[in-house]
Amino acid sequence: MRVLVTGGAGFIGSHIVDQLVAADHEVVVLDSLHPAAHRTRPDDLHPSVAYHWDDVKDRSAVTVLARGVDAVCHQAAMVGLGVDFSDVTDYVAENDLGTAVLLRSLHDLDWTGRLVLASSMVVYGEGRYRCEEHGLTRAPPRTASSLDAGRFEPTCPHCDRPLEPVSVPEDAHVDPRNVYAATKLHQEHLCNAFAREHPRVTATALRYHNVYGPRMPRNTPYAGVASIFRSAYERGEAPEVYEDGGQLRDFIHVRDIARANVLALTTEQPYDGALNVATGSPHTVLDMAEALAAACGFGGAVPKVTGAWRAGDVRHVFASNERARAELGFVAEVGFAEGMHEFATAALRP
Numbered sequence: 001m002r003v004l005v006t007g008g009a010g011f012i013g014s015h016i017v018d019q020l021v022a023a024d025h026e027v028v029v030l031d032s033l034h035p036a037a038h039r040t041r042p043d044d045l046h047p048s049v050a051y052h053w054d055d056v057k058d059r060s061a062v063t064v065l066a067r068g069v070d071a072v073c074h075q076a077a078m079v080g081l082g083v084d085f086s087d088v089t090d091y092v093a094e095n096d097l098g099t100a101v102l103l104r105s106l107h108d109l110d111w112t113g114r115l116v117l118a119s120s121m122v123v124y125g126e127g128r129y130r131c132e133e134h135g136l137t138r139a140p141p142r143t144a145s146s147l148d149a150g151r152f153e154p155t156c157p158h159c160d161r162p163l164e165p166v167s168v169p170e171d172a173h174v175d176p177r178n179v180y181a182a183t184k185l186h187q188e189h190l191c192n193a194f195a196r197e198h199p200r201v202t203a204t205a206l207r208y209h210n211v212y213g214p215r216m217p218r219n220t221p222y223a224g225v226a227s228i229f230r231s232a233y234e235r236g237e238a239p240e241v242y243e244d245g246g247q248l249r250d251f252i253h254v255r256d257i258a259r260a261n262v263l264a265l266t267t268e269q270p271y272d273g274a275l276n277v278a279t280g281s282p283h284t285v286l287d288m289a290e291a292l293a294a295a296c297g298f299g300g301a302v303p304k305v306t307g308a309w310r311a312g313d314v315r316h317v318f319a320s321n322e323r324a325r326a327e328l329g330f331v332a333e334v335g336f337a338e339g340m341h342e343f344a345t346a347a348l349r350p
Contacts, residue, residue, distance in 0.1 A: 002026045003265060004069040006056050006102065007076030009045055010037050011215050011349070012118065012208075015258035016073060017046050023262060030054050030065050034094065036078050037217055039350045044215060056098040062105040071114040071265045074102060077187070079120075080180060080224065088179045095183035096190070103194045112200035115191055116264045119205040119274065121168070123185040125175030127248075127317035129163035131156040138173060139163055139315070147309040152243045154315055165248055165316035167282075170207070170274045170323055178312030188274065195272060202270040206260055209278040209319055212339065213254030214346035226251065227348060229289050229303070233296045238304045245286025245305050248316040250278040253334035263328040275324045279332040282318035291337065295344035 003020055007013040008029030020027050032055040033041060045051060054061035056076045066072065078087075078094040099117075106115075131137045139154035146152075154163055176182040188205045195203035212226035232239035260277045264270075283291075289303035324330040334342075 001070045001266070002028065002068060003071045003073055004028050004030065004066055005073045005075060006030050007074075007118075008049070009033065009042055009051060010075060011217060012211060012254055012257055013073075013075040014042065014045060014215055015213075015254050016075065016261045017049055019258045019262050020265075021046055021048060023266070028052070028065055028069065030056060030062065031076065032056065034078065036090075042215070042349060044347070057093065057101050059101050059105050062102055063108060066102075066105055066111060067109055069113065071116070072102070072106065073116045073261055073265060074099065074191075075118045077118060077184075078180070085179065091179050091183050096186050099187045099190050103190060106194070107198070112198070114265055114270050115195065115201060115203045116261055117187055117191050117203065117205045119188050119207045120181070120184045121207050121209045121250075121276070121278070121317055121319060122178070122181035123174045123176055123188065123207065124168050124172055124317055125177040125181065126154060126314045128166045128168045128172055129154065130166050131159065131161055131163055133161065134158050137163060138175075141177065142315065147243075150244070150307055152246070152309070152315060165318070167280070167318055167320040168276070169320045170276055177314060202272045204264045204271050205274040206264060206277045207274055207319070208257055209250035209252050209276070211252055211254055211257050212343055214343070214348075215254070216348050218348040218350065225285065226288060226292070226343065229292055230296070230343065230348065233293060233301055236301065238301045239289055240308070241286055241289055241303045241305045242308050242310060242313065244307065245284055245289065245303070247285045247313075248282045248318050249285060249288075250280070250282045250318040251288055251336060251339070252277065252279050252332055253339040256332040256334055259333075260324065260328065260330045263330050267328055271327045275327060276319035276321055277324060277330070278319035278321045279336070280319070280321040281336065283336055288340065291340040292344060295341040
């Protein structure tokens with residue numbers, strides 16, 4: 001199979017490329033080496049792959065590369081919360097417009113095949129909650145006054161009782177609460193619209209949870225929290241943990257994310273729709289910081305719980321992985337302790 005991987009030089013994309021090549025697929029990569037993810041050209045790229053340093057927003061370049069491919073794995077995007085709202089135009093351009101240009105190129109080619117999109121758990125906003133009295137309940141956005149007072153847990157909008165966080169299935173209500181999240185959901189909508197109008201196309205949106213592992217970028221506001229903590233330990237500093245560190249997340253290793261993509265591209269029966277890609281075993285952010293400290297050998301650098309908060313952050317969000325197991329046969333293989341131990345010394349990108 002011939003596969004176009006957009007963003008194939010990036011953190012996740014490069015692992016997908018490696019696994020596709022290992023499975024004897026022909027891979028073509030389009031990557032703009034966006035400065036939010038790359039300070040230099042990576043030196044860990046697969047030697048047998050054709051890399052094209054073009055922008056996914058360049059329709060002529062995309063059209064040339066997409067001609068004759070059997071599948072498209074769309075990873076190119078700006079990720080993370082960024083610096084502040086001034087990033088909005090960059091996020092919309094790279095994520096929304098980039099996806100639109102890709103789809104327009106595929107339309108012009110009368111393309112057929114599998115389209116796999118890198119989406120994210122951030123489309124859900126707050127995770128799913130259950131009230132002892134009112135059952136499944138949507139948590140309202142947390143207020144600045146509550147967060148300033150250290151009241152981080154959402155409460156039931158009906159009775160103000162504490163809510164119990166539960167795993168999020170794919171059919172849960174979506175409620176993106178920051179710019180990045182809004183663009184990821186719009187990417188899903190664009191791909192779904194394309195698939196509906198092109199009956200011989202299937203569109204699978206893989207909603208990644210908190211990805212970590214080798215080749216993460218370091219020291220950038222667009223990096224994941226695991227990379228930010230790891231970089232702090234390397235500087236001999238205690239990482240700053242927001243709120244009280246009790247935020248529940250599902251930390252999943254990049255090799256598992258890559259394997260889910262390969263499965264979505266190659267399973268006998270393609271899947272149309274969204275799938276959570278997660279381990280099914282959540283941990284707190286403080287758990288992750290402490291596990292990484294122990295694995296790094298920096299036991300003395302105790303994570304600093306600051307009580308600070310960021311607008312757009314949510315309290316708890318972790319996934320049900322049952323649908324990915326049923327549809328793709330996907331089960332995460334890298335455990336939390338094993339993954340953090342490896343990540344403590346894994347090569348990061350500058």
